[in-house]
Amino acid sequence: SSVTLEHGSKRLGKRTDPMMGVWRNYGLGQFIHWGLYAIPGGHWDGKYYSGAAEWIRSWNEMPKNAYDELYKVFDPKAYDPKAWAKQAKDMGAKYMIITTKHHDGFCLWPSQYTDYSVAKSPYNKDIIGPMVEAYDAEGIDVYLYFSVMDWNHPGYRSKLETKEDEEAYEGFKEFTRNQLLELLAFYPSTKGLWFDGTWDQAWIQQAAFADELEEEMRSVIPGLIIGSRFRADENGKRHFDTNGDLMGDYEQGWERKMPNRIEDVNGNDWDCVMTVPENQWGYHSDWKGHVKSSVELIEMMVKAASLDGNFVINFGPDGQGNIRPEESLIAKEVGEWMESNAEAVYDCGYLDWEKQDWGYYTRNRKTGNVNLVVFNYPASGKLRVKVPKGIKIQGIDLIGTNGGTIDLEEIHRDEYFLGLPKGTDHTKPVVLVMKIVEGDAEVQGVY
Numbered sequence: 227s228s229v230t231l232e233h234g235s236k237r238l239g240k241r242t243d244p245m246m247g248v249w250r251n252y253g254l255g256q257f258i259h260w261g262l263y264a265i266p267g268g269h270w271d272g273k274y275y276s277g278a279a280e281w282i283r284s285w286n287e288m289p290k291n292a293y294d295e296l297y298k299v300f301d302p303k304a305y306d307p308k309a310w311a312k313q314a315k316d317m318g319a320k321y322m323i324i325t326t327k328h329h330d331g332f333c334l335w336p337s338q339y340t341d342y343s344v345a346k347s348p349y350n351k352d353i354i355g356p357m358v359e360a361y362d363a364e365g366i367d368v369y370l371y372f373s374v375m376d377w378n379h380p381g382y383r384s385k386l387e388t389k390e391d392e393e394a395y396e397g398f399k400e401f402t403r404n405q406l407l408e409l410l411a412f413y414p415s416t417k418g419l420w421f422d423g424t425w426d427q428a429w430i431q432q433a434a435f436a437d438e439l440e441e442e443m444r445s446v447i448p449g450l451i452i453g454s455r456f457r458a459d460e461n462g463k464r465h466f467d468t469n470g471d472l473m474g475d476y477e478q479g480w481e482r483k484m485p486n487r488i489e490d491v492n493g494n495d496w497d498c499v500m501t502v503p504e505n506q507w508g509y510h511s512d513w514k515g516h517v518k519s520s521v522e523l524i525e526m527m528v529k530a531a532s533l534d535g536n537f538v539i540n541f542g543p544d545g546q547g548n549i550r551p552e553e554s555l556i557a558k559e560v561g562e563w564m565e566s567n568a569e570a571v572y573d574c575g576y577l578d579w580e581k582q583d584w585g586y587y588t589r590n591r592k593t594g595n596v597n598l599v600v601f602n603y604p605a606s607g608k609l610r611v612k613v614p615k616g617i618k619i620q621g622i623d624l625i626g627t628n629g630g631t632i633d634l635e636e637i638h639r640d641e642y643f644l645g646l647p648k649g650t651d652h653t654k655p656v657v658l659v660m661k662i663v664e665g666d667a668e669v670q671g672v673y
């Protein structure tokens with residue numbers, strides 16, 4: 227039984243409007259974490275910061291006032307948003323999420339509500355505007371990341387303990403609303419907001435304020451897409467309200483982790499945002515530990531599509547505005563794979579066929595085709611496929627650079643082995659596109 231909520235979920239089930247349909251079909255996105263933290267790049271005073279580079283201000287070895295002075299040297303001479311957008315286009319990204327303001331409070335746009343922005347830096351120009359224009363020009367939808375937590379604002383509090391806290395926080399709430407309305411006014415082509423830094427008790431207690439603000443933002447840009455991380459319900463429940471219903475338009479809980487089964491996504495839209503190293507979003511000049519390969523990232527992207535989600539790969543440009551070589555290589559290699567295999571990711575979602583060990587099924591919502599994306603090449607060279615009753619295979623194509631014909635063997639009713647051609651290059655994911663017919667229609671054609 228569900229309880230009546232004033233500030234809980236506003237909708238049961240997925241959004242069904244066209245703008246959300248476009249979001250649902252993206253497949254691949256690019257996250258960009260850029261800000262003052264890229265200047266120290268994980269080091270200070272000759273010491274190595276092993277935490278996430280964008281959190282260096284919270285490091286004991288980093289004097290807070292030294293960090294807060296960094297805006298005086300922010301002057302990224304290499305910043306070239308057109309080049310960034312071209313690279314993202316070549317990678318195959320359909321949307322991009324840019325940090326307008328991270329937890330440190332530094333604004334990459336000339337906000338009228340604070341001096342802690344690019345307007346007070348030697349660079350002294352808007353970073354966000356040219357980026358939005360460049361990505362829009364490449365046909366990549368732009369989403370604005372905004373951290374509610376703001377270590378720079380005097381009214382920010384993680385919790386409200388005194389009367390003074392409450393009064394200061396009222397000013398912070400007004401500041402937050404002003405900045406968000408300002409972003410929507412400055413960059414009206416944005417398709418949505420990606421909120422972060424919303425776990426503090428002080429913010430969680432603002433259910434009514436945040437609910438009203440979300441409504442107001444949605445009225446400013448109809449169809450605006452806002453995830454589950456923005457606000458809590460009146461019982462402090464986040465992502466899912468007291469009744470277990472999703473807040474916002476999609477689930478935003480998959481940060482540096484992936485669901486494994488369709489049950490894990492609760493019938494919701496979702497995105498997974500992923501770092502290339504284990505845990506670095508902002509630029510760190512010295513990555514340690516595991517750095518994901520492009521094949522690893524491609525597998526996560528396909529797995530996300532197979533479970534009705536979007537996959538977002540993070541980039542962290544350096545303090546001068548350069549994209550680092552490791553990320554440029556990933557953009558190149560992912561793009562090369564997408565060039566001939568994108569139809570298995572774009573417009574694709576979950577297919578309720580029994581999962582097989584060789585990889586993932588995705589269903590193309592526009593063509594109806596079934597895609598088989600092979601990551602675990604079988605020693606037998608044969609892919610086991612169990613076709614649900616009433617479904618017939620009409621044709622199978624091996625796409626991508628591989629080419630060749632597929633040998634189809636019916637093991638018994640509705641179960642087949644698909645033989646891959648000898649010499650198939652399986653150092654990269656192999657994609658088969660299967661045309662199927664449903665119902666008992668007599669199958670015309672190849673099989």
Ligand SMILES: C[C@@H]1N[C@@H](c2cn(-c3ccccc3)nn2)[C@H](O)[C@@H]1O
Binds near residue numbers: 259278280281422507
């Ligand atoms: C999208 C990512 N979210 C930010 C983050 C993650 N976290 C965090 C904090 C405590 C536990 C686990 C994660 N804090 N901030 C990261 O800094 C990055 O912006």
